[in-house]
Amino acid sequence: MLNKTVIVTGASSGIGGAIARRLARGGANVIVFARRAERLAALCAEIDPQGARSLAVAGDVTVAADRERLVRATLEKFGRIDGLVNNAGYGQRGPIERIPLEALRANFETNVFSLVALTQLVAPVMRAQARLGRDGCGKDGGRIVNIGSVAGKITRPMSAAYDSTKFALEGITDGLRGELKPFGIDVTLVRPGFIRTEFGQVADVASERVLSPEGAGPYAPYVGDFQAKRAKLRRVAGVPDDIARLVGKAFTARRPRAYYNGPMHAKFFLFLKWLLPARVMDWALRMKKNAGRRV
Numbered sequence: 001m002l003n004k005t006v007i008v009t010g011a012s013s014g015i016g017g018a019i020a021r022r023l024a025r026g027g028a029n030v031i032v033f034a035r036r037a038e039r040l041a042a043l044c045a046e047i048d049p050q051g052a053r054s055l056a057v058a059g060d061v062t063v064a065a066d067r068e069r070l071v072r073a074t075l076e077k078f079g080r081i082d083g084l085v086n087n088a089g090y091g092q093r094g095p096i097e098r099i100p101l102e103a104l105r106a107n108f109e110t111n112v113f114s115l116v117a118l119t120q121l122v123a124p125v126m127r128a129q130a131r132l133g134r135d136g137c138g139k140d141g142g143r144i145v146n147i148g149s150v151a152g153k154i155t156r157p158m159s160a161a162y163d164s165t166k167f168a169l170e171g172i173t174d175g176l177r178g179e180l181k182p183f184g185i186d187v188t189l190v191r192p193g194f195i196r197t198e199f200g201q202v203a204d205v206a207s208e209r210v211l212s213p214e215g216a217g218p219y220a221p222y223v224g225d226f227q228a229k230r231a232k233l234r235r236v237a238g239v240p241d242d243i244a245r246l247v248g249k250a251f252t253a254r255r256p257r258a259y260y261n262g263p264m265h266a267k268f269f270l271f272l273k274w275l276l277p278a279r280v281m282d283w284a285l286r287m288k289k290n291a292g293r294r295v
C-alpha cells in the first residue's frame with residue numbers, strides 16, 4: 001500500500017472509519033470524506049498526527065460541488081488518486097407500497113447516483129495515470145472498491161428500498177469492471193453482512209415515519225416481526241474491521257477479485273441464496289403478523 005493515495009467516502013463512522021485506519025496503517029495516504037467535519041478531523045489526528053499523509057474533506061456526497069472539491073483537494077495535496085472506496089451510504093426501510101417516492105429517490109441518490117458521479121470524476125484521473133502495457137492496454141491506473149451488501153443479493157420484506165440500491169450497485173460494479181479494465185483500473189465489490197456500526201440508528205431515523213402505525217398502515221402488524229429479526233441478526237454481527245480487511249485485500253492483491261464477501265455469516269447467507277429455490281427463501285424470510293416486539 002505504500003505511497004498509494006486512496007479516497008474513502010463515509011469515513012466518519014463504522015466501516016469507512018475502519019477502512020481509513022487500516023489503509024493508513026498499511027502506509028497509504030488517506031483522504032477521508034463525509035458530512036461530519038469534526039469526526040473526520042479526529043480520525044486524521046488519530047491515523048496521521050503529523051498531517052502529511054491524510055486529508056479530511058467535509059462534504060455531502062450527493063452535492064456535485066462537494067464531490068468536485070474532494071477530487072480537487074486530493075490532487076492538490078497528493079497529485080494522484082490510486083484508490084477510491086465508495087462506502088458512504090444509508091438504509092431506507094419500510095414496505096414498498098408505503099414508502100414515499102422521495103425517500104426512495106433519496107436513498108438511490110446517496111447509495112447509487114452519487115457513487116456513479118464520484119466514479120465519473122475519479123476514473124479519468126486514474127486512466128491518465130495508467131502506463132501502457134505491451135498489449136496496448138492501460139496498467140496500474142488505480143483501483144475502485146464499491147461497498148455493496150449481502151442485501152444486494154437477498155431482499156427482505158420491508159427492506160427492499162435499501163436492498164434495491166445495493167442490487168443496482170451489483171450491476172453498476174459489474175459493468176464498470178469490464179469498462180475500466182482496458183484502462184488499467186480494477187473494480188471490486190465488497191459485500192458486507194451484518195456489521196455493528198451506526199447504520200441501524202441512521203436507518204431507524206430515516207424510516208421512523210414509514211414504520212410508524214400510521215405510516216405502515218396495513219403492514220403495521222408486521223413491523224414488530226421485522227424489528228425482532230433485526231435484533232436477532234445483531235447477535236451474529238461482525239465488526240467494521242472485518243470489512244476493512246477485505247478492502248485491504250482488494251488493494252494489495254496482485255489481481256483483486258471481483259467480489260469479496262464477509263464475515264462468515266455473509267458467505268453462508270449468499271450460499272443459501274444460491275442453493276435454495278425462491279419459494280424456500282420466501283418462506284424463510286416471510287413476514288409474521290404480530291410477532292416479536294418493537295425494538
Ligand SMILES: NC(=O)c1ccc[n+]([C@@H]2O[C@H](COP(=O)([O-])OP(=O)(O)OC[C@H]3O[C@@H](n4cnc5c(N)ncnc54)[C@H](OP(=O)(O)O)[C@@H]3O)[C@@H](O)[C@H]2O)c1
Nearest residue numbers: 010012013014015034035036060061089149195197198199
Ligand atoms: N453495517 C452493516 O451491517 C452494513 C451491511 C452491508 C453494507 N453496509 C454498507 O456499508 C457502508 C457503510 O455503512 P456503515 O455500516 O459503516 O454505516 P454508518 O456507520 O452509518 O456509516 C455511514 C457513513 O456514510 C456517510 N454518509 C452517509 N450519507 C452521506 C452523504 N450524503 N454524504 C457523505 N457521507 C455520507 C456517513 O457520514 P456522515 O453522516 O458524517 O456524512 C458515515 O460516515 C454503507 O454503504 C452501507 O450500505 C453496511
